[in-house]
Structures are given as structure tokens and as C-alpha cells.
Amino acid sequence: MPQKRSDRSDWAELQDAGVAAPRESGDREGDGGAVSLSEVAYGRILELLFARGLPAGASVSQNDLVRLVGVPVAPLRDALRVLQTEGLLTIHPRSGIRFVKADFEFAKNTYQFRSILERPAVRAYAEAGALAAMEALSARHERAIEALQRDGFSLDIVRELVKLDEILHFEIIAALGNPLVESTYRRVHNYLQLIRLDRTLTAPLALRTLREHLDLLTACMARDADAAEAALQAHFGNALQRTIGIF
Incomplete structure (x- = not known):
């Protein structure tokens, strides 16, 4: 498949292409770097969710998750309890596990929370x-903008945009x-990845985001x-407005 696209690219396609960095279970707190099976389950569930292997908003049985996750x-139950605490799913004892679907309210709350964290950090x-x-x-x-204007919209450009967004905002928080x-x-970054599963990115939107950065x-x-x-506040306001177009 050629990498260049005429006008647009879906965030979901980026997941298939491996754009979003996989959530490593070792990123979670552990004992001296050792990875427990619950941490493995946690990471694999997120990877499946962000790669659309588990559709957002879907209900899945515990047995199906055991098979999909391989633990x-x-x-698995330990991981599900953590994910429920983080707001990514709800455990229903009789009907299974329901994964959250990003709607307008979810996006608004995510950007509000993001603003609370990043405003003092950016100062x-x-x-x-x-x-x-x-x-x-x-x-x-600047190089990404030049490449976008010179070569047109491509999957490589979007990969770079996703990476730049991650680097910038994590550096601010750090x-x-x-x-x-x-x-x-x-x-919060997990919430953003969930929101972006339903987002269509176009060349003008990519250019606007890069310039805001x-x-x-x-x-x-x-x-x-x-x-x-x-x-930062202007960037978040614009980003939320771009997100509203999903719903």
C-alpha cells in the first residue's frame, strides 16, 4: 500500500500502522521492574482497545477477554478493576465488561482535566x-510543516504529528x-487516544495543529x-472544537 494519501487519513488506520506507542505494561508501577500478569493484561487490553480489536462502547464477556488477552x-480481573477506576470501562457482574465510548461529554471532560494539569506545567x-x-x-x-506543504498529506506526516504532540505535551508535564x-x-493520554479513534485528520487540521504547537x-x-x-489554552480550545466535529 502506498503511504501517501490524497487528502485524509483516519486515526484508526494509524493504529493499524503502529503510530500510537503501545502501552508497555512495564510503564506501570511494579516491583523492581518485574512485570506481573495483571500488568500484562492491563497493557494488552489497552493495545486491543486502541487498535480497535475491542470496539469502543462494546460489551465483552470475561471469557472472551481471557481468550483475547491471553492471561x-x-x-485479568485485577487489570479490569484498575481500568474501571481509570474510567475506561464498567464491570457488570451479569452482562460482562462494557468499554467506554468517547462522546462529547467525555471529550469535554478530558480537555478540561488536561487543561488543569498542563496550565501550571506550561508556566x-x-x-x-x-x-x-x-x-x-x-x-x-518546522520541518514537518515544510514536508506537509512540499509533499502533501501522507501517513508519515501524520505519524510525525502524533509523535510531536506526545513529545511536546509530556515535556510540558515533566x-x-x-x-x-x-x-x-x-x-489522560489514554483518554485522548480513545477520543482520536473516531477522528478523521485532514491536511488543514494537521497544519493548524503544528502551527499552534x-x-x-x-x-x-x-x-x-x-x-x-x-x-496552550487557545490550542486546547481549538482542539476541542476540532473534536466536536466527530459527534
Whole structure:
């Protein structure tokens, strides 16, 4: 299959192409790096969900999940309880496990939560973040824009956009130096991946997102915390408006 597409690409197709970084079970807290079966189950369920192997909004029996995930019932139940706490599914004792479907309310709440976490973080990033890293990330955005305008919309461009979005926002969160916030933000990132399963990305939307990132980075490189926070808020507002088109 050729990589270049004439005008558009689906986030779901990106999952098939391996764009979204798989959620490694080792990313979860464990004992000295050892991975438990419940952590394996947790990671595999997320991978299946984000790759559409488990359709969002679907109800699945526990036995079906045992077969799909490939772990015994006991650790699977542990993983399901964690995922229910994180808001990604609901366990119904008689009717099975129902996975959440991202609707407008889910998207609005996710972006509100994201804003609460990132607004203080972006101020810290603007005031004390590594300037060389910001400059390198800004240059990478510029190259992505040039490639998009020169070569047109392609799966490679969208892969790069997804990666840049992840790098930028996780670097912003890391500026707080708070592992509890970072752990919470990983949950938010899972919510965003779920929302994007139903999102169609086009060349104009990709270009707009890249330019919004550049505005944010420009403010941070100028060490202007107020401008950085304003750029972040504008970016989130625009992103939510783009998301509303899904529903």
C-alpha cells in the first residue's frame, strides 16, 4: 500500500500502522521492574482497545477477554478493576465488561482535566525548561510543516504529528517534576487516544495543529509564561472544537 494519501487519513488506520506507542505494561508501577500478569493484561487490553480489536462502547464477556488477552482470569480481573477506576470501562457482574465510548461529554471532560494539569506545567516549562530542547522541537515542527506543504498529506506526516504532540505535551508535564502528575497525565493520554479513534485528520487540521504547537513553543522560548499559558489554552480550545466535529 502506498503511504501517501490524497487528502485524509483516519486515526484508526494509524493504529493499524503502529503510530500510537503501545502501552508497555512495564510503564506501570511494579516491583523492581518485574512485570506481573495483571500488568500484562492491563497493557494488552489497552493495545486491543486502541487498535480497535475491542470496539469502543462494546460489551465483552470475561471469557472472551481471557481468550483475547491471553492471561488467566485472576490477573485479568485485577487489570479490569484498575481500568474501571481509570474510567475506561464498567464491570457488570451479569452482562460482562462494557468499554467506554468517547462522546462529547467525555471529550469535554478530558480537555478540561488536561487543561488543569498542563496550565501550571506550561508556566514552569516556559520559565525553566531547557532552551536547546525547545529549539530542537520547534525545528522539528518546522520541518514537518515544510514536508506537509512540499509533499502533501501522507501517513508519515501524520505519524510525525502524533509523535510531536506526545513529545511536546509530556515535556510540558515533566517540567513540574512531579511523578504523581506524570502518572495521572498518562491516563489522560489514554483518554485522548480513545477520543482520536473516531477522528478523521485532514491536511488543514494537521497544519493548524503544528502551527499552534509552534506558537506555544515560541512563547516558551521567549520565557513568557503568560503568553505560553494563553497559547496552550487557545490550542486546547481549538482542539476541542476540532473534536466536536466527530459527534
